[in-house]
Every structure is written in structure tokens, then in C-alpha cells.
Amino acid sequence: MDILKTMETALSELHEAGNYRVFAELERHCNDFPKATFYDDAGETRDVTVWCSNDYLGMGQNPVVTGRMTEIIQKCGAGAGGTRNISGTNHYHVMLERELADLHDKEAALIFTSGYVSNWAALGTLLSKIPGIIVYSDALNHASMIEGIRHSRCTKRLFRHNDPEHLAELMAADDPNAPKLVAFESVYSMDGDIAPIEAICDVADRFGAITYLDEVHAVGMYGPRGGGVAEREGLMDRLTVIEGTLGKAFGVMGGYITGPEVLVDFVRSFASGFIFTTALPPALAAGATASIRYLKESSAERDAHKANVAKVRAALNARGIPHMENPSHIVPVMVGNASKCKWISDVLMTDFGIYVQPINYPTVPVGTERLRITPTPLHTEADIRHLSGALCSLWSQCALARAVA
DSSP states (O other): OHHHHHHHHHHHHHHHHTOOOOOOEEEEOTTSTTEEEEEOTTSOEEEEEESSOSOTTSGGGOHHHHHHHHHHHHHHOSSOOSBIIIIIOOHHHHHHHHHHHHHTTOSEEEEESOHHHHHHHHHHHHHHHSTTOEEEEETTOOHHHHHHHHHHTOEEEEEOTTOHHHHHHHHHTSOTTSOEEEEEESBOTTTOOBOOHHHHHHHHHHTTOEEEEEOTTTTTTSSTTSOOHHHHTTOGGGOSEEEEESSSTTOSOOEEEEEOHHHHHHHHHHOHHHHTSBOOOHHHHHHHHHHHHHHHHOOHHHHHHHHHHHHHHHHHHHHTOOBOOOSSSOEEEEOOOHHHHHHHHHHHHHHHOEEOOEEOTTTSOTTOOEEEEOOOTTOOHHHHHHHHHHHHHHHHHTTOOOOOO
16 A cells, blocks of 8 residues: 555654664563663563663652552552543542642642643643634743644744743734733753743743743752742742643653643633543552652652762763753763664663663754763662763764763
């Protein structure tokens, strides 16, 4: 069939460019994070250390979380039993939403099945249901935000990444009476840079816009209670909507928005991505609630995490391994070639027992291919030495340029 031939051609082009995605088949070791068993194509297994997990603090295996999930699955069973509208709203969903609203000091919260869905559904609904609204979107916003905006078919303006001055220029050129929404992220996951939240809010206020901040890579990680960069900088009250995930630093699964009660109710009432999907299992909701409550009180994980990020950067510097400097917890090791990036990742896994996923186009621009390293509080100093030594060896084999101290 011509259609299938078209698909084969497209996949072949991905292979040739070194951009074909290969999923590593892993089995995580409970109570031994970040260790896992890797299953290769031949059915052979080997133990590996994971260096690219979004379970940034290891909360997915914290006994407080797993114990609570075990308790609730015995109490409520496996699934929610339906959509939130039809028998699927469990007591533990309601408790989680209250916890999230408190975390971000907002009136209300709404949970979704993932952070992708929360962005897609919330932005798509807000921007399609408010007549004449204009959205101003950071040029490097996540695909989920882009899809929500595209789905809405509203008027869209792209402002240069983290550039409040360009945002102001665009807003000044539009109808002053048109409703406006500014959508951006706090921590950008590929480069690890952080938005100038206060400056963007100043511009939004000047033009009467509401603000929508994606904190998926920041919740749990920053702020005295893990409320994100906006909490750390004392700016949560400046944001209309704060969106986040339960699947990264909180270690479970799901996404959410928080904001004014009327706005959250509006999304709840009109978002198809919320209305027509089965609710999260109650055990997941209870586990996420336990994780949030724990990280509101404990800063030990965040402190240890920050220290390990610094140790990894120092080890890479000592070996001349180029990595992108940024103020966040994400350490992008720059390779700059798709094929070499994939080869290094493969050899790290097979020869060194290190798993780091290669990040190639279209996730990042051609020529900026990288290994996205995410240290955790549970990586040991021996793990860090092993990682930096392995990268040093492979850098030489690939004849890649080293960073100048």
C-alpha cells in the first residue's frame, strides 16, 4: 500500500538522520533508586544506573509514597471506575486538589491524567472559549502548550524566549481592549534556563493580561515548600494559573492546574480532555498527596539534590566535558551530532552500565544534540566519578572538543 510505503520512508529517514527513537526497556529497583535492570533486544539483562530520570528526587520510591499507595489500593481497588463526572470522583481526588491549591496558594485546583493533558486541555479550553482572546506564547514553550494553543485556533503571538521587552512590543501593537493571556514556563527542560517571571508578569499587568505559568520541572524542586520557582521568588500571587505535574519531582503520575475558583470551574466544565477521560486511580492520587505533603515539610531532598548537581558539574568541568551552564537542576551535556550522541548513549549503557537518553531533533535543534543529565539526591559520589570517567573516555574516542577551563 502507498500509505504504508510512505510510513516506511519516513521511518527510514529518521534512522538515517540518527533521530529514530529507541526506548530503553527498564525495570526499576524498588528501594534502590536510581538503579534499574536493562533488558536488551536479545533478552539479556544488565544492571544500570539511571542518569536521566524525571523522578528528580526519587519520590517514586519513597516509602511514604509507596506505603500510602499500597494502603489505598487495598482500600479502594485499582481503578477509579469512571470519568470524574460518572462515578470516578474519589475522595482522594478531592483531597489531592485541595493539597495542590494550598501548595500554590490558589483558590482551586483540577487534576488531569498527565501534565501534557493539563496544558493541552486548559489552554485549549481557555483560548477557544473566550471571544477575541490573544495568546502570547514563549517561543520555546513545551509541545503540550503549543498543541493546546493550536487546538484553540485563537490569535497567537510568539515572543522571543525569555524576552519581556519583545513581549511588551507585541502586546503594545494589539488592540488594547482585546483579552490577553501570556503563557510561559519557569524551568525549560532542555536548556535548563529559568524565565524572568517577575518581568513577564510586569508586562502582563501593564496590558491587562492573565498569566499562565507551566512549573512542571520546578514543582517539588524549588521554594520552601516545593511550590516551584514562583514560590521561591515570592511571585505566586502574580500568576493567574500555575500548572504542574505529579509525575516528576512528586514521583507519581498526573497533571494539574491551580488558579481562581471560577477559572478552574470553567476548565472543569468545558475541557473535553478532562470531561471524557477516566480519572486517575485513587491510589495514585493518594500517593501524590502524600508526596506533596512530605515535600512541603522536608527540604532535605532539595538540599541534597542541589549539592549533587554542583558535584556533577564540577566533575564534568574537571574532565573538560562541555555542558550548558544554567541556574537549574538540569545538566545538558552538549554533543552537537545526532549519530555521535546516539552512539555515546548506547556505549554508556552496554559498556559502563550508565543510562542517559540521547536528545536529538526535533526535541532540540539540529547541531545542539545532547545528553540530558538529571542528577538526584540518591546518586552517590562513586556514581558521579563513574559517569564523568565514562564520558571522558568516550569523548576521546569520538574526537569531540573539550571545554576550556
